[in-house]
Amino acid sequence: MFVFRPFRYFSRLSAHIVAAAIAAVALLPLTFGATAQAQANFDRPGGDYAHLEIVSGDPAACAMFCERDRRCRSWSFNYPSVKRGSAICWLKNSVPRRVSDTCCVSGVRGAGVVELRNRKIEAATDRYGGDYRSITVPPDSEGDHCKAACEADNRCRAWTYARPGYVGRDARCYLKDRIKPPRRKPGFISGVVR
Secondary structure, eight states, X not given: OOOOXXXXXXXXXXXXXXXXXXXXXXXXXXXXXXXXXXXXXXXXXXXXXXXXXXXXXXXXXXXXXXXXXXXXXXXXXXXXXXXXXXXXXXXXXXXXXXXXXXXXXXXXXXXXEEOOBOSSOEEEEEOOSOEEEEEEEOOOSSOHHHHHHHHHOTTOOEEEEEOTTTXXXXXXXXXXXXXXXXXXXXXXXXXXXX
């Protein structure tokens, strides 16, 4: 005699669905790991359908705008420049190939902002205070001129570079005779020399 036991059937089915879902989640990093990251110093030209000014100058705000717009599949954030006083966020309805460019931070929907981090430079970081000298420097992507100015001055222990448009029209370098704690601040790059 056959006895139909619906709960046993559904519990087995549920177990298989849960196992399949866990396997799919485990494979996501392998499938999307290379493309699902937003990175500094990359642009994604093309596919623009909207742009907006980012008053805060924070690339993470651009990523959030894309996340909240269903049409958006990728985005590019342009730092303020001499020609344009504010940061601009470009929302895209496709995922164009990324191109190396120091003007920008770009990414795909669902990815956070990945700033360059190593022992020599601290992206999106200010070491507020300890300034004994401020100089105008040529704009660059990693504060190389500012770092070089600090290394050449025996009094300098740390430095902070401000991209153009964040503390004025020009790029500024702050040389510091004390090492202050780092704090997150978009548009700034810092480092410790000695």
